[in-house]
Amino acid sequence: MTFREDGAAALEWAARYLEQVGGFPVLAQVEPGDIRSRLPAAPPERGEPFADVLHDLDEILLPGTTHWQSPRFFAYFAASAAEPGILAELLAATLNSVGFIWRTSPASTELEAHTLDWTAQLLGLPAGWHGHIEDSASVSTIAALAAAREANGGRVVVCSKEAHSSVERAARLLGLETRKVPLDDEFRLDAGALDLTDAAALVATVGTTSTAAVDPVPVLADACEAAGVWLHVDAAYAGSAWVCPELRWSQAGVERADSLVVNAHKWLFTPMDCSLLWTRRPEALRSAFSLVPEYLRTSDEAESLSDYGPALGRRFRSLKLWAVLRCYGREGLQARIREAIRLAEVFEGLVRCEPGWEVCAPRHFSLVCFRREGPDADNEELLARVNETGELFISHTRLDGRYVLRLAIGNERTTEADVRRAWDVLRRESASRISVI
Ligand SMILES: Cc1ncc(COP(=O)(O)O)c(C=O)c1O
Structure with a gap:
């Protein structure tokens, strides 16, 4: 062969x-x-x-x-690898570029910077921010917090109790302490309880993992500015929604962030892995990461993206993002994001109309948090039974101490029939449990 x-x-x-x-x-x-x-x-x-x-x-x-890739994958934050991105992965592996420095991969380096500028335009971000790609939001946040530590010498990372665990993990790796701020009644960081003493950075989340809550970024930006604290915004999931102007209410204040992470591999239809990190203070990232040994010194007057994060050898990740942006265009991306949100609205409506079920958190994007009224154990068992059917996959969280089910829509192949089937399975499994008792 x-x-x-x-x-x-x-x-x-x-x-x-x-x-x-x-x-x-x-x-x-x-x-x-x-x-x-x-x-x-x-x-x-x-x-x-x-x-x-x-x-x-x-x-x-x-x-x-x-x-x-299943249309009924509804757990965590559902994702999909779009066909142009899949093909581009094959091409990237074929080229096998290793982006240490500009001359080892001029095309990969420049396409990466360019696609990040394109994506910034699509999402309505400020012009002139420096963007590069890391493998995951976890690593993007490590890079941002390392820059923050370098920039102001603080020893504490402040975030809400609903911030993603990657924030605490990054702080731990960097020898920083984490201070968690309580939540308001909609699972957002309670700005009234903010304490920035000794802080290097505040991490605000737009689209928390449990409920997709949006922290009050404008107020947090004021506080950071006054205290000289780095503001990192984690919009790993929800940032992609900004491609739709009607969802940019959730971007308020983000233009004042020092750094921002959005995962193209979550809701921008790009295959794993592709995490986009922008900063308006690129010199702080360079000062945290740049270290050029003799054997990599050149006379090239060009930037190397390895100066902005932990890895030296970098994959040609921008090729798949470029392929998706080109083949879908702004309109294609908007249509898919809007459809995911419409389907989440449909599901939320079904839950709200059904006696014995409740919606447990405000829904802003394509994630619905809900539960069967009654004890946690029933909901835990329901989750297990539903997932065992193989017909769909959902996950859970805990809100105000209660066990809550999460249905997240993000796969581009999901149709209304898939969402209605998911609801039928949930009701069927829930009813069959009650009849067993
Ligand atoms: C809000 C948020 N931030 C960060 C992450 C971590 O993303 P990654 O798996 O790319 O490190 C997640 C993962 O779901 C997330 O929901």
């Missing part, structure tokens, strides 16, 4: 997978260790045909896959 024939078979596999993914159990129906027990203990001595890899992908790995 040649590269061309194997490649055609791989592409056929990908096309077939995307056609069939809605028919697979969404949550992998395997036990820990099942997959490894089916793999040979030792690697092959002699090379095998690529077709055998595809065969085992079907036979061994697919049954152990939780299908993030």
